[in-house]
Structures are given as structure tokens and as C-alpha cells.
Amino acid sequence: MSDTDLLKRFAAATEASADARNRVLRRVQLSKDEGAASALLRELPEPSDFAIARVLARLRASIAAGERRSLPWSPAPLAAAAVALAIVGLGLLLTPRLAEQPSAVLIADTLEAVQTTVNTPAPGVELSYTGWGYVSGSERQPRIHWAAGSLHVDVEPDAGLDVVIETPNASVRVVGTVFDVDVHDLGTRVRVARGKVEVACELGVTTLLTAGDEATCVRTSPANLLTFAVAARERHSAPDRVLALATQGLDLEPDAGPVRDELLLVRFESLMQLQRHREARSAADAYLQSDAAPRRTDVLRTAAKLAFAEGACSLAVPYLDALERGGGATAQDLRPLARCLRPTDPGRADALLERAAAMEAAP
């Protein structure tokens, strides 16, 4: 066989198959086209809202339980070995009581689920639910952290069980009863079918419910607290109660916006009613920092009066000045401003008095 024949046979034997050519072509195509890799990667799903809510509920339960997990990078191997040895040693000395402290178990379902799930986290306690939450604590003291949805609880009476249901807005303690807990966007509703439960709402109101009773703990949000504060004011509740609600709302709403503005206004008015004038003026300052501040003119005028009550022209001038520059000043605002400005700016003081006189002369 000649060299040429040999080469031809080698060429035939090593010729790439159509499949192999296509594979390489696809690979080249993928390598060249960066967008193709992106398109494939985009097939990966985003975490669902359900998954996010589930992790958030677990986090809140962990935080509420004061969980301090061992940090993944902190324990040195030797320390871990020492701890393991200590646990083994203790295990040899003590009878294990594993049932006393079961680890937190996720109970999960969907809010949309038609079928209710039944779960018995501890003897004598039966849960039927559509929603999600966690169970921790012990068999005698189960702690149910209920994040969202409906939960029906049936606790065996006189079994010495201490059952507590924690929701984002309420804590429900029960000894032997049947009741329902609904956690929804607006808050937590508790309905008692049998026995007694004690409901402690997030806002600190504790109610004892008996069979047939129903109570709702409204979600603590700045908007809700504003509603409560305004309602309390309209019901002529004690100003310190209104002030407390507004202050709670402000603690939750550090961002500027209409809700914060209104809360600041309610706080200012409550402090005025309580005759805590210096604090009221600080509250007014906070309110006036907002660009929107729909009650700016009234608040400026009141703050100026408070400043005069403190006996200092220098304190009142910024408020009156802002009133004048904002176009909301009346003759009664311009005269005291002129009086305060006369020692330093007599020209402007005269001009202000002239304007005040013109305003009063106008029909």
C-alpha cells in the first residue's frame, strides 16, 4: 500500500461524523453568542414570593426566640471537637431528653390551598391550617409561630399544656380550649369556640376571651397607628394616649412622607394640649422640615407664639420670617416680626409695618 493510500485511509477513518460536527458547531455557537448563555441562565427561576415569605417567617421566629446559631466560620475545628467531646461526655452522664426540646419544625402549605392540613405538634394539641408557621418549644409548652393564614387550634382540656400562639401582631395563650387564629394583611383575628384564651396584642392590650368571643389585633403599621391616634383624638381620649400612639407610629416610620408628616402633626398638637411647650416647638420643627407639611402656616404661627412665650424674639423670628416669605403672614404676624427685626434691620421693619397697615386697611 502506497503512502497516498495510507493517508487516504487515515483521512477516511478519522473524518468527523455529522453528529460530531453538529456538536462542535453548537458549542462554537454557544461560545460565540454570550446572549445564548444568558438566555439559558434566565431559565432559572427567581425565588417565589412564597419562598421569600417562608424564610422571612423563619427568620422572625428565630429572632423572636433569641436564636443564636453557631456561625459557620467562627468555631475553630479544635473548639468544635472539644464541644463534641463534651456533648458525648454529657450524654454518657445524663439520660437524653430529646422529646423535651424538639427543634423548630416548619409547617407549610399555601394560603390558596383548598384542603386544610392537620398536624399534631404535641400530644393533646391538634392544629388544622391553611397557611404557614413554625412549632418550637416542648411537648408540654408548644410555641406556635403563626406567620400567615388560618389556624384552628384544639387543645385538650386539663392536660396541663401551656400553648402559646405567636403571630406578627398578637400572642395568644391558652389552657384547654378550641379556637381559630387568622393572620391576614390587616392583623390577627382570634375566635374562641370553647374555653378561654388570653390575647395580648402587639400594642400592649391584653384581652381575655371566652367561648363565642372574637378579637382582632390590628397590624402595627405607621398608617394604622396614625388612624388610631386620630380616632383617639376625635374621641377626646387623654392627650398622652394620643401622643403615645403618634410616637409609636413615628418610631416605625423613619422615612419622610405623608404618614410621617401627619404623625408629627398629631404629636405636635398633643404636646400643645399637654402644655409641654418646649417639646411641642421641637415637634413643630420636625414637622416643618417636610417640604409638603400641609399645615405649615398654622404650625409656623403656633410655633412663633410658643417661642414668644419662651421670651425670646430670636427664637420667634425664623417662624415669622418663614411665614412672611411663604406668603401666609397676616398683619398680626408682620407686626411682631417688625418689632423683633427693628434693632438689626430697621428698613425691613418699616416695610413690614407698612404692609401690615395696608393689609388692615384693605376691605
Place this chain on the structure above:
Amino acid sequence: MAGLSVDPELVERAIRDEPGARDRLLEASLPAVLTWTTRLGGPKVDPEDAAHDALMIVWTKLDALRSPQRYSAWLYGIVRRVLAAHRRRAWVKRWVPGVDPELASERSATPAAEAESSELIRGVQEALEKLPPKQREVLVLCELEERTDVEVAEMLGVPLGTVKSRLRLARARFAQAASRLKLDRGLSAHKEGA
């Protein structure tokens, strides 16, 4: 896209432990953290467990963060370490009853389409898991989160050139793996879309 977008002011308030600020910070960070743990964790890691653990560290260790502007990189560093720890102890399994019905229902209308979609997702995940971890994270951060190479370099604390070379290698390896796994559907869909 669940990219991390957190206002540095919120981070500052959380560091100062202002009421509600830490909770808001966790809420704001959670979608991005869960995305990272899902895409970077690999088959042995439960992404929800890892996200929970990472954010618990944020909750307890936030005081250690020196600069609020570096929150994103700091958080990513925590997620990386948590994922590494979870891979090491991946034999511990958590009981999660049922499936995620929301996810299942929103992706596909018919069982056949669902099966096809699941197969593609599994394939893409497999292709991604074939990459070395350092290349995988660069690919995910650049391609999926659309971060610039400069941002990624800052997050990972590596030179820009390193990010670029890792990205180039990651793309090539991912393409090889995708080709081997015959993930042509994604490519053809992309072509049709274009």
C-alpha cells in the same frame, strides 16, 4: 431580577439599631440572598436554610460592618461563607413537606410543558454546577444579576482582570456543559426571540 438594592441610609439606621430598621434591612436583603443561595448553592445545599442562616448572621453581626456603602459586598461575603459551611455539612437534611405550589403553577400551564420546563431548569442548573465555584459566582453575578465587572470585582475583593478572565472561562465552560447536555431549547428560544 432579585438584585440587591439597599439604601445605605437604611443600613446606617440598622447599624444604629433604630426601631424597625434591622427588620426592614432583612426584608430588603432577603430576595437577593435567596437568589444567591439558590443559584450558587449547588445540589446539596438547601437555599432557604442557607438564606436563613446568612441573614441571622446579618442580624447579629451588623455592628461589625464598618461602611454602609460596602453592605452589598459584606453581605455577599457572608452568603459565600454560609454556602461553603452548608456544603460541608450537606448530609443534614431539613424536612420540607410538599412542593412550592406557587412556583409550580406559575411556570407552566400543561403537564408536558411543565416537564419540559423542569427538565431545562435542571439542565441549566447542572451546567452551572459543573463550573468551578469561583467561575460560577462570577457568571451568576454578571449574567443573571447584570452587575458590571467592576461591581463584581468589588464584591468579591479580587482584581478586575481576574473577574474578566473568570467570566470568559465561565462562559466557555458553561457553553460546553450546555452543549453536552443538549440544552438547545434555550438557545433556539433565544434566537427566535432575537
